[in-house]
Amino acid sequence: MRFLSTPAVVTALRSAGCVFAEDEAELILSSARTPDEVTAMLDRRIAGLPLEHVLGWARFRGLRITVDPGVFVPRRRTEFLVEQALAAAPGASLVVDLCCGSGAVGAALAAALDGAALHAADIEPTAVRCARRNVADFGGHVHEGDLFAALPGTLLGRVDLLAANVPYVPTDEVPLLPPEARDHEPWVALDGGADGLDILRRVAAEAPRWLAPGGHLLVETSARQAPLAVETFRHCGLSTRLAVSEEWDAHVVIGTRAETLG
Incomplete structure (x- = not known):
């Protein structure tokens, strides 16, 4: 020894x-x-393994989040998304975490929103298994599948908070990421398409059907992509604003469904 x-x-x-x-x-x-x-x-x-994969966990907004090998590592800057979500809907009773990865965002929201129902979804089976362990203490449900297709239809029109930490790295830039990310995290959790906004567009297009009146959609993006992301949200009928944290170099687009339709 x-x-x-x-x-x-x-x-x-x-x-x-x-x-x-x-x-x-x-x-x-x-x-x-x-x-x-x-x-x-x-x-x-x-x-070269990410520290979080070596340890088996990551610290995220005061929680110890299990991170299995091959699962996207939650970034500290994404805590800003959680803060913005809680500020937007401090009384949310139904929360969805799309592209959930380890389930860190959903777990953090559920921990702060005592009693809120939590549903999370990811397309990666390894991430789904990991997320189930992280949200178990909060009674969360994790579904496997492609974005909204994974969710129960009973959630349509009822979601108060929809957090989607979508992949937003342009395809051509994924090989330029640090080895920790490009070699040890799933490509599907990083690659956002040609301009990095393919998944964001899909989420924004479908979100109004799932949001409750006055419900909020929050998505993290980059400074370069933020103007187009904001325009995408508005085009989908959401009242939209951009929140920026210079400390974390974080950009979160926040869209709100109107209280009434028409």
């Missing part, structure tokens, strides 16, 4: 190019149960 000291772990991580070597070393050492586990986790991290 080989023992690695904290300085040795930090040095190994720094040599592998880990910018936050000290923080990562602390997380690895506090998560491993034995010296052998420290060595195994360190080896996986040096090999």
Whole structure:
């Protein structure tokens, strides 16, 4: 059994190019149960696996979210989407998390909205299995399928909050992503089509049918894509605004269904 000291772990991580070597070393050492586990986790991290896949979890808005290998890692900037959703509908009783990945967004919303019903969906079976564990404590339901096709028809016209952390990287730019993402996260969770907005368009087009009167759709996008994303929401009949966090470099498009139709 080989023992690695904290300085040795930090040095190994720094040599592998880990910018936050000290923080990562602390997380690895506090998560491993034995010296052998420290060595195994360190080896996986040096090999290029995302830290969250090495640890088996990610911290997201105060929650410890399980992240299995091959599942999209929740980004800290996406906490801004959760904050905007809660500000828009603090009394939401029915929440949907589309393109849910690990289920981090849905779990965070359900944790803050005590008693809200939660449904989540993803097209990736591995993500669905992971999300089910993360939303179980909140009574959440996770469905496998392509966007709205995965959801029960009973939700039509009843959703107060629809959060969709859709893939928005243009296809040609996916190979330019850091190796942690392009090599270890599912392509379908990254690739947003030619301009990165293909999935956003599909979600915006169908969302008004699923939203309750006054219900909100929130989607994360990039600064470059934001103007076209806003226009897409408006074209689909949603009252739309853009929320921006300079601290997190986060851009969230918020669309609201009218209280009455016609």
